[in-house]
Amino acid sequence: MTGAAQIAISGLDPRDRAAIEQLIQRHAWLIDHGKADRIGELFAEDAVLYGIGPDKIGRAAIAEWGRQRAALTERRSRHLQSNILIEPLSPETARGWVALTLYRHDGPGEGLAMPLLIAEYADHYRKAPDGAWLFAERRLSVLFGAA
Template structure:
């Protein structure tokens, strides 16, 4: 089958022509794609682990130097803004949180670019400092991380993260 540029486009098994993105994806080795998907998933889980275990300031290193972190409340541009905001979060030692992520969907665009969506369920409790156990009150928020990933000289990094909120417990403050 030919497109307008007289370029040959092979149909898939159903007879539907493949677009250029699909053709590029098909050229990539399956193992390479799996490794990229896993590297991107690991960034997401590392982010959650750091914020949940009082190391939020280190989250900035998971982003590209010009990375963007965006929510309804704020947009942080670059590692330094991200680091500053996460240091403020880390300073709140009375807050215990668990960011539970699932339904990872990572689309590998090419060898150096990927996009992903991950469901987020946030459990959070503000209480006394130094406690080892917090009451379980149900999730504060359910939403999504929508990420763009780029391979850099440092390895895979988050270039852009947008946090969307779909469900919010009424008495909950901003995540």
């Protein structure tokens, strides 16, 4: 057995899996902590971000979205992510799925602790020449919206 079949059976190197999981969590943390203006750093130059408003094609477009999101200083959010599944495609690529429960409040004060939505990310990850894992594609699909 060789190629993709062997990689799928053997799984990712634990260090690669940890790096991808850190990438996933860093994406949410930057948004939740007012640092979305740095989100472009997590994406490959030719990456695509789907499902959050209009499609964003390329790191520059994704970075611009992040700058606009960071400017919403009265918006508070928390991304609770679970059910992370990562499958290797090659030594330098993988795909994954992440369940998301999003809490968000616009305006002053605490807001209500009710989820805005439950969604799923379908991701493709790519290892950069420096060894860092980046998003090559991130697609958000809303499964349940607020009542």
